Amino acid sequence: MTVIIDGKARAAQLRADVAAGVSEFVAVRGRAPGLTVVLVGEDPASAVYVRSKGKATTEAGMVSGEHRLPATVSEAELLALVAALNADPAVDGILVQLPLPRHIDTDRVLATIDPAKDVDGFHPINAGRLATGLDALVPCTPSGCLMMIEEALGDITGKEALVIGRSNIVGKPMAALLLARSATVTIAHSRTRDLAAHVARAEILVAAVGVAHLVKGEWIRPGACVIDVGMNRVATGDGKSRLTGDVDYDGALGRAGWITPVPGGVGPMTIACLLANTLKAAKAR
Numbered sequence: 001m002t003v004i005i006d007g008k009a010r011a012a013q014l015r016a017d018v019a020a021g022v023s024e025f026v027a028v029r030g031r032a033p034g035l036t037v038v039l040v041g042e043d044p045a046s047a048v049y050v051r052s053k054g055k056a057t058t059e060a061g062m063v064s065g066e067h068r069l070p071a072t073v074s075e076a077e078l079l080a081l082v083a084a085l086n087a088d089p090a091v092d093g094i095l096v097q098l099p100l101p102r103h104i105d106t107d108r109v110l111a112t113i114d115p116a117k118d119v120d121g122f123h124p125i126n127a128g129r130l131a132t133g134l135d136a137l138v139p140c141t142p143s144g145c146l147m148m149i150e151e152a153l154g155d156i157t158g159k160e161a162l163v164i165g166r167s168n169i170v171g172k173p174m175a176a177l178l179l180a181r182s183a184t185v186t187i188a189h190s191r192t193r194d195l196a197a198h199v200a201r202a203e204i205l206v207a208a209v210g211v212a213h214l215v216k217g218e219w220i221r222p223g224a225c226v227i228d229v230g231m232n233r234v235a236t237g238d239g240k241s242r243l244t245g246d247v248d249y250d251g252a253l254g255r256a257g258w259i260t261p262v263p264g265g266v267g268p269m270t271i272a273c274l275l276a277n278t279l280k281a282a283k284a285r
Ligand code: NAD
Pocket: 141, 164, 165, 166, 167, 168, 169, 170, 171, 188, 189, 190, 191, 192, 195, 208, 209, 210, 211, 214, 229, 230, 231, 232, 266, 267, 268, 270
């Protein structure tokens, strides 16, 4: 039997915990933590994310700020805004929504955010702190994945873990988190040979690729904990589309021990972890 991990319910619980933490913070400090999101351009998916982040921030009792800049904004103007937010004592967390327009150097922008306010955990200082085992602001998606993995499996010491994908946003920090918990970690990527053989060994499988149903159900090791980060839009034939993961969900059912659905698995946890990071950043300042 496969346990379907209810990311929505788990995220609701985490958001309630954060809201309780926010109340305590307000009682002690006399102000609410603040998260400011910067959106450049009109990308519809990014606009949806920014809206739902703002709503979740307010629901948790925090102050939500938003800056919308036109796609034509210069890099210098964006850097000046980030510098102003770094200096603003009411702002505890800064999130610059990616992707940025091509004329802007994303790495430079991310490196300009004060690491203490870097609630996305993308600043090289936070990436380095995570990699070296120091306390850090950790990227939200892998943080949420780790919570679900540990709640399913308990202690993961020595377990065979496979992370498919090596992005700075998901794959690499996911691997670092699993390694820090003493799992035996393999990272697969676009140049990996015989992905199926790696999947077959994995007791923990995190798929973060962006290719619909890349991982076949029959590849999965029986009993494995499968975390599907992929968010792929596929046409349904009737002029509509639906969201699906990197794992062949139907094929994995009955074989995996645990699996996250898409949607309703990793996605809701990501936003909840963003709120948790904002509270953590506020407390640390
Ligand atoms: P990315 O494009 O930066 O990285 C994809 C990775 O997959 C790369 O490292 C690449 O080497 C690897 N890859 C590509 N083809 C492969 C193949 N055939 N076999 C093995 N590896 C292969 O993407 P990302 O930002 O890491 O996101 C990955 C997926 O996760 C996307 O679908 C994205 O939408 C989704 N995502 C979801 C959330 C969430 O909250 N649910 C958050 C972030 C990303």
